[in-house]
Amino acid sequence: MSEDNKKVQQLNIEIDEQVADGTYSNLAIINHSPSEFVVDFVNIMPGNPKSKVKSRIILTPQHAKRFLKALADNVQKFEQAHGEIRDFEKAPIPMNFGPTGQA
Numbered sequence: 001m002s003e004d005n006k007k008v009q010q011l012n013i014e015i016d017e018q019v020a021d022g023t024y025s026n027l028a029i030i031n032h033s034p035s036e037f038v039v040d041f042v043n044i045m046p047g048n049p050k051s052k053v054k055s056r057i058i059l060t061p062q063h064a065k066r067f068l069k070a071l072a073d074n075v076q077k078f079e080q081a082h083g084e085i086r087d088f089e090k091a092p093i094p095m096n097f098g099p100t101g102q103a
Contacts, residue, residue, distance in 0.1 A: 023054045037064040 025041035041055040
């Protein structure tokens with residue numbers, strides 16, 4: 001193998017402040033077509049039956065599969081360090097909870 005092929009290319013990735021702050025999501029809706037996967041991230045708030053998509057990520061099928069593998073690897077590493085993540089058979093989406101007390 002030549003010296004040129006042995007060199008590792010570096011990728012310089014920058015993130016601006018607004019993106020670095022992140023967006024909280026407690027629901028992801030995934031759809032796909034033959035050419036792309038669309039992942040909509042939503043934040044459902046207690047007592048509010050209406051929510052808006054906070055972020056939409058569109059992936060090629062190849063990138064979706066790579067993302068799946070990377071996420072599975074990270075979940076496995078997380079569980080090794082912190083214990084098993086409890087999962088629900090069907091995740092409850094409460095639509096009517098919120099403050100019940102009176103002042």
